[in-house]
Amino acid sequence: MNPAMLYALAAIAMWASVATLSALTHTLPPFFVAGVGLILGSLPTLRRIREWKVPPKVFANGVYGIFGFYFFLFNAYRLAPVMEATVLSYVWPLLMVLLSPLLLPGTRLGANHIVGSLLGFAGAALIVTGGQLSLSLSLSALPGYLMALGAAVVWASYSLFTRRLPACPDNAVGGFCLASGMLAMALHFAAEPAAHPSAPQWLIIAVLGLLPMGAAFLCWNRAVTLGDPRRIGALGNATPLLSTLMLAASGQASLNGAAALAIAMIVGGAALGSVPPERLRLLLRPLRRA
Numbered sequence: 266m267n268p269a270m271l272y273a274l275a276a277i278a279m280w281a282s283v284a285t286l287s288a289l290t291h292t293l294p295p296f297f298v299a300g301v302g303l304i305l306g307s308l309p310t311l312r313r314i315r316e317w318k319v320p321p322k323v324f325a326n327g328v329y330g331i332f333g334f335y336f337f338l339f340n341a342y343r344l345a346p347v348m349e350a351t352v353l354s355y356v357w358p359l360l361m362v363l364l365s366p367l368l369l370p371g372t373r374l375g376a377n378h379i380v381g382s383l384l385g386f387a388g389a390a391l392i393v394t395g396g397q398l399s400l401s402l403s404l405s406a407l408p409g410y411l412m413a414l415g416a417a418v419v420w421a422s423y424s425l426f427t428r429r430l431p432a433c434p435d436n437a438v439g440g441f442c443l444a445s446g447m448l449a450m451a452l453h454f455a456a457e458p459a460a461h462p463s464a465p466q467w468l469i470i471a472v473l474g475l476l477p478m479g480a481a482f483l484c485w486n487r488a489v490t491l492g493d494p495r496r497i498g499a500l501g502n503a504t505p506l507l508s509t510l511m512l513a514a515s516g517q518a519s520l521n522g523a524a525a526l527a528i529a530m531i532v533g534g535a536a537l538g539s540v541p542p543e544r545l546r547l548l549l550r551p552l553r554r555a
Contacts, residue, residue: 269492272484273500279481281507285515286477289469294457295339296449299478301470303331303446306479310439317440319433326430327441330423331482332448337416345409351505352390353413358501359386360421362538365494368425378495381538385502388530391523393505421498427489435483442482499538506531 290298310317319327341350362382365372453460462470488497506528 267492269488270496270500273488273492273497274503276481276484276488277501277504278507279476279484281504281511283473283477284508285511285517286469286473288512288517290462290466290473293460293462293466293470294453295342296335296453296457297460298470298473299335299339300446300449300453302474302478303335303442303449305446305471305474306482307439307443307446309475309479310436310483313434313436314439316434316436319437319440320431323430323433323437324440324444326423326426327433327438328444328448330419330427331441332445333419333423334416335445335449336452337412337419341409341412341416343409344412345406346403348394349406350409350413352393353410354416355389355393355502355505356386356414357417357420358382358389358498358504360417361424361498361501362495364421364425365498368422369429369494372495374495377537378499381499381534381536382502383534384537385499385531385534388527388534389502389505391530392509392527424485424489424497425494427486428494432490433486435486438482438486439479442479496538499535502531502534 287298338350338354341354359382362374362378366374
């Protein structure tokens with residue numbers, strides 16, 4: 266596995282811990298948790314604060330991606346059932362693959378990228394819904410569904426624009442996190458009740474800030490800067506799988522019979538989408554001759 270994929274996997278593993286950790290802070294206002302977490306996530310990069318200076322369009326893209334994703338996702342959870350909103354938000358790896366040719370000149374999609382991403386998304390949806398084959402979408406929750414899709418579009422496009430725009434130092438992401446955290450705190454003070462975290466909750470927020478809301482964004486920036494977005498997008502479908510496995514390991518969830526199928530679909534989709542086209546042609550050549 267090349268370095269870009271390792272960085273992507275590290276970010277995905279940290280993001281997968283959010284559900285387990287957030288269960289311990291569910292009594293706190295979400296924008297408070299996001300705001301404090303993002304501000305804390307920016308602190309380790311202060312020692313390289315000079316690297317925060319980037320072109321305005323690069324900074325705007327960073328804040329657009331990080332703050333925009335949380336803004337749409339938290340509103341989706343407020344306006345729609347969590348399960349349906351979660352499934353729709355996990356369209357981002359698929360969108361990242363499908364939008365690559367539109368946002369990154371010279372990028373082409375192979376059948377393996379499309380099939381692999383669809384297979385991975387189906388597996389992700391299966392594990393999020395606990396094996397249900399259909400979602401009970403309600404017209405009254407349409408604004409929430411649109412917010413969830415908005416979160417997916419924001420994260421996919423942010424990731425692709427990061428590859429298209431001039432490369433920025435990884436530590437510059439700290440500036441994105443600080444600005445996004447301040448915006449989240451502004452929303453907290455404007456629209457949420459006052460927060461009174463306990464000591465254990467402060468500890469969980471600190472872990473969330475330093476890892477999923479801090480280091481993970483640095484790893485993701487390195488991954489999308491160095492790697493193939495089509496392969497990284499296919500790998501992104503592993504996020505709900507790892508999240509569910511962590512919840513099961515902590516006793517907060519249980520795996521059912523559909524989990525094995527979902528795991529096979531996600532792993533198979535990621536593997537198929539990660540195969541370079543030239544290697545895939547070599548693998549398929551014996552079948553064509555037959």
